[in-house]
Amino acid sequence: xxxxxxxxxxxxxxxxxxxxxxxxxxxxxxxxxxxxxxxxxxxxxxxxxxxxxxxxxxxxxxxxxxxxxxxxxxxxxxxxxxxxxxxxxxxxxxxxxxxxxxxxxxxxxxxxxxxxxxxxxxxxxxxxxxxxxxxxxxxxxxxxxxxxxxxxxxxxxxxxxxxxxxxxxxxxxxxxxxxxxxxxxxxxxxxxxxxxxxxxxxxxxxxxxxxxxxxxxxxxxxxxxxxxxxxxxxxxxxxxxxxxxxxxxxxxxxxxxxxxxxxxxxxxxxxxxxxxxxxxxxxxxxxxxxxxxxxxxxxxxxxxxxxxxxxxxxxxxxxxxxxxxxxxxxxxxxxxxxxxxxxxxxxxxxxxxxxxxxxxxxxxxxxxxxxxxxxxxxxxxxxxxxxxxxxxxxxxxxxxxxxxxxxxxxxxxxxxxxxxxxxxxxxxxxxxxxxxxxxxxxxxxxxxxxxxxxxxxxxxxxxxxxxxxx
Amino acid sequence: xxxxxxxxxxxxxxxxxxxxxxxxxxxxxxxxxxxxxxxxxxxxxxxxxxxxxxxxxxxxxxxxxxxxxxxxxxxxxxxxxxxxxxxxxxxxxxxxxxxxxxxxxxxxxxxxxxxxxxxxxxxxxxxxxxxxxxxxxxxxxxxxxxxxxxxxxxxxxxxxxxxxxxxxxxxxxxxxxxxxxxxxxxxxxxxxxxxxxxxxxxxxxxxxxxxxxxxxxxxxxxxxxxxxxxxxxxxxxxxxxxxxxxxxxxxxxxxxxxxxxxxxxxxxxxxxxxxxxxxxxxxxxxxxxxxxxxxxxxxxxxxxxxxxxxxxxxxxxxxxxxxxxxxxxxxxxxxxxxxxxxxxxxxxxxxxxxxxxxxxxxxx
Numbered sequence: 001x002x003x004x005x006x007x008x009x010x011x012x013x014x015x016x017x018x019x020x021x022x023x024x025x026x027x028x029x030x031x032x033x034x035x036x037x038x039x040x041x042x043x044x045x046x047x048x049x050x051x052x053x054x055x056x057x058x059x060x061x062x063x064x065x066x067x068x069x070x071x072x073x074x075x076x077x078x079x080x081x082x083x084x085x086x087x088x089x090x091x092x093x094x095x096x097x098x099x100x101x102x103x104x105x106x107x108x109x110x111x112x113x114x115x116x117x118x119x120x121x122x123x124x125x126x127x128x129x130x131x132x133x134x135x136x137x138x139x140x141x142x143x144x145x146x147x148x149x150x151x152x153x154x155x156x157x158x159x160x161x162x163x164x165x166x167x168x169x170x171x172x173x174x175x176x177x178x179x180x181x182x183x184x185x186x187x188x189x190x191x192x193x194x195x196x197x198x199x200x201x202x203x204x205x206x207x208x209x210x211x212x213x214x215x216x217x218x219x220x221x222x223x224x225x226x227x228x229x230x231x232x233x234x235x236x237x238x239x240x241x242x243x244x245x246x247x248x249x250x251x252x253x254x255x256x257x258x259x260x261x262x263x264x265x266x267x268x269x270x271x272x273x274x275x276x277x278x279x280x281x282x283x284x285x286x287x288x289x290x291x292x293x294x295x296x297x298x299x300x301x302x303x304x305x306x307x308x309x310x311x312x313x314x315x316x317x318x319x320x321x322x323x324x325x326x327x328x329x330x331x332x333x334x335x336x337x338x339x340x341x342x343x344x345x346x347x348x349x350x351x352x353x354x355x356x357x358x359x360x361x362x363x364x365x366x367x368x369x370x371x372x373x374x375x376x377x378x379x380x381x382x383x384x385x386x387x388x389x390x391x392x393x394x395x396x397x398x399x400x401x402x403x404x405x406x407x408x409x410x411x412x413x414x415x416x417x418x419x420x421x422x423x424x425x426x427x428x429x430x431x432x433x434x435x436x437x438x439x440x441x442x443x444x445x446x447x448x449x450x451x452x453x454x455x456x457x458x459x460x461x462x463x464x465x466x467x468x469x470x
Numbered sequence: 471x472x473x474x475x476x477x478x479x480x481x482x483x484x485x486x487x488x489x490x491x492x493x494x495x496x497x498x499x500x501x502x503x504x505x506x507x508x509x510x511x512x513x514x515x516x517x518x519x520x521x522x523x524x525x526x527x528x529x530x531x532x533x534x535x536x537x538x539x540x541x542x543x544x545x546x547x548x549x550x551x552x553x554x555x556x557x558x559x560x561x562x563x564x565x566x567x568x569x570x571x572x573x574x575x576x577x578x579x580x581x582x583x584x585x586x587x588x589x590x591x592x593x594x595x596x597x598x599x600x601x602x603x604x605x606x607x608x609x610x611x612x613x614x615x616x617x618x619x620x621x622x623x624x625x626x627x628x629x630x631x632x633x634x635x636x637x638x639x640x641x642x643x644x645x646x647x648x649x650x651x652x653x654x655x656x657x658x659x660x661x662x663x664x665x666x667x668x669x670x671x672x673x674x675x676x677x678x679x680x681x682x683x684x685x686x687x688x689x690x691x692x693x694x695x696x697x698x699x700x701x702x703x704x705x706x707x708x709x710x711x712x713x714x715x716x717x718x719x720x721x722x723x724x725x726x727x728x729x730x731x732x733x734x735x736x737x738x739x740x741x742x743x744x745x746x747x748x749x750x751x752x753x754x755x756x757x758x759x760x761x762x763x764x765x766x767x768x769x770x771x772x773x774x775x776x777x778x779x780x781x782x783x784x785x786x787x788x789x790x791x792x793x794x795x796x797x798x799x800x801x802x803x804x805x806x807x808x809x810x811x812x813x814x815x816x817x818x819x820x821x822x823x824x825x826x827x828x829x830x831x832x833x834x
Contacts, residue, residue, distance in 0.1 A: 354686060362734040362743050368727070368807045371735075375688050375726040379788065382614040390618035397620040 016329020023332035029062040030294040044131035070143040089117040099159040103152040150192035157184035178242035186218035204289035216282030223276040224306040297339040304338035311352040476710040480506040482547035485554030487511035492519035497698035508545040519661040532579035542590035549705045550587040553598040564778030576631035594708035597639040599651040602629035611786035648715030655722035659694030660816040678744040683752040683784035685730035690722035690788040693809030696802040703798040720789035723802040739814035741826035755780045
């Protein structure tokens with residue numbers, strides 16, 4: 001969209017322009033990085049963070065100083081792992097040990113890797129990976145331990161997957177396989193982040209006792225991306241939608257993209273959205289366990305974006321034709337709302353859930369299931385932030401009032417008393433002034449007796465003729 | 471909870487020929503095939519509400535204390551489940567024309583049942599109450615309510631009579647005969663003569679495209695075998711740990727959906743999807759209800775739309791099922807999706823029509 005296009009667009013959507021300006025002008029990071037004191041390797045790490053991640057770099061860099069480097073290193077390590085896995089030019093014999101042993105490279109000073117094909121986007125990160133290793137070793141041992149453990153699990157999960165893809169069929173068949181795939185690429189990240197938060201005392205330790213919650217955080221984001229990117233992924237020869245779901249609607253995965261199957265494709269899409277929505281309650285529950293603002297923002301922004309993206313995709317035929325994404329204005333609005341508190345974020349979720357509910361149609365075989373899951377989310381939000389409570393209702397029935405209400409009633413009574421006093425005072429002043437004026441007039445010879453007679457005679461305004469006689 | 475060691479041996483169900491009572495009789499017979507079941511009801515059992523073959527039947531008018539006492543002396547049950555009562559039909563729901571009749575059956579009847587149960591040496595008394603004891607105060611939203619909410623002060627005749635009876639039942643709870651009350655939400659299921667049939671009729675009346683209010687108000691519905699399960703659980707509890715003694719519980723499917731979606735789901739089963747949607751503002755509909763009531767007053771003919779029915783349609787009414795889960799161990803065994811399907815199949819059978827199969831609908 002060119003400049004003219006932008007001007008036209010925002011003149012029709014002023015609310016979006018307002019949201020963008022608001023975000024740019026009013027958003028202050030909770031914690032600002034101190035760039036002056038950074039070492040060379042730290043600078044290199046932040047440079048790679050900007051280069052490798054579009055969306056995460058900004059939120060990571062606003063994190064509390066305690067977690068700034070651990071989270072950056074964690075992200076870069078996983079990105080490095082991903083770059084090896086994605087590269088189809090590396091043979092299985094080379095790739096498998098690289099993935100499985102990646103956690104050990106973190107301990108080897110100066111380890112780098114230049115075996116990626118030149119067109120691999122993040123090749124440079126691995127070529128200069130020694131920077132990441134230096135920073136990794138500077139972290140507190142507890143953080144190192146967490147990052148290493150997740151790297152180990154993810155590396156092995158990826159190796160298993162690559163192996164399966166090479167030797168047999170790795171396509172996602174059942175919903176369980178779909179969940180497992182998402183767990184390896186995103187659920188594990190959720191686990192790592194949660195352990196870092198709890199270690200830094202920014203998260204409730206109970207979060208670790210309910211692994212389902214942080215798993216859902218990762219799965220919700222990943223599933224949303226998989227739904228949104230279906231066209232792009234399919235064009236690149238990747239398919240993540242589980243066969244158990246799409247085979248109910250079309251015979252062949254490619255049929256989803258044919259215009260004559262639009263209705264079936266939309267029903268398939270809504271079943272995928274339904275599957276993702278099952279995680280929403282867990283995500284909101286998880287967010288309630290975070291104790292530090294920057295950590296909350298870090299987790300809440302992607303979640304807010306995800307529910308909006310899901311709403312955008314839900315029953316949207318454009319999804320099968322091209323890559324769709326939420327508008328910049330909506331994104332800024334969401335970022336503003338996701339960086340406040342859980343209550344505001346819950347309002348965001350409720351808003352988008354209602355939009356999804358509105359688009360739901362009885363033509364869809366999953367109509368009722370979607371309706372139920374929307375109802376569940378609303379009920380859950382009502383549970384954590386009740387709009388009414390039993391005490392109020394009981395008071396209403398009994399006719400009693402709370403302290404606050406009594407206080408307000410007392411204040412109202414006082415105000416009323418003041419007003420009456422002022423009115424009475426003004427009345428008294430008016431009477432005194434009148435008396436003085438009448439007395440003065442009388443002393444100066446005013447004939448009130450004549451005036452009185454005229455009045456009684458039924459002539460309230462004596463003719464000016466009388467003046468002439470004077 | 472130790473439902474296994476408790477065993478229901480002799481259960482008496484009032485209103486056992488009715489919607490909830492018959493379903494409860496079936497649930498008891500399913501879980502305890504050896505249990506003696508006595509059904510007392512004003513009307514004989516019929517084909518609409520199927521009761522177990524093993525159940526014995528005594529015709530009793532619960533407003534007649536002597537008849538009730540005689541029946542209980544004859545059956546000598548351990549557990550009394552009191553499901554009998556009058557649910558006013560829609561046309562009477564918002565008025566006071568049958569007030570005396572409703573109060574006699576729902577309040578006097580309950581008193582007779584309690585006294586007879588105590589007199590015959592029963593060990594547990596389960597009362598079928600309704601969420602209306604709280605939610606019949608119209609025009610207020612009831613989101614996610616729990617058992618701490620007050621029973622409503624200005625309800626309709628149904629809610630107020632049930633609330634009075636419920637309070638009486640719960641106060642009556644003693645160690646020898648603990649009592650509890652189950653507040654059922656709106657019900658659907660086999661034998662349903664109010665909800666699903668009324669929604670189905672809208673298709674023929676061409677009323678389906680009209681949405682009163684936003685259509686986004688959530689409410690609860692219960693598939694009737696689930697409330698029957700809750701009765702069995704409550705009886706087991708009162709016969710064992712007694713943690714439910716003197717307590718009221720909201721019982722529902724715990725799958726809140728909007729009223730509109732419930733209707734749409736029913737219509738889909740009958741092969742109907744509204745061709746378009748027209749939203750009517752709640753206030754406008756309320757006005758129409760008022761005019762319609764006025765015309766009823768003049769002509770004497772009742773209509774479906776009234777101020778009350780508009781408020782019912784737009785109301786937010788759903789409860790938090792946590793207490794029943796915690797104390798009774800209640801979970802809905804049949805989900806609402808299956809519940810709606812089974813209710814529609816039952817209605818189609820009664821109407822003698824065939825439901826289109828889902829695949830036909832797809833090609834439509």
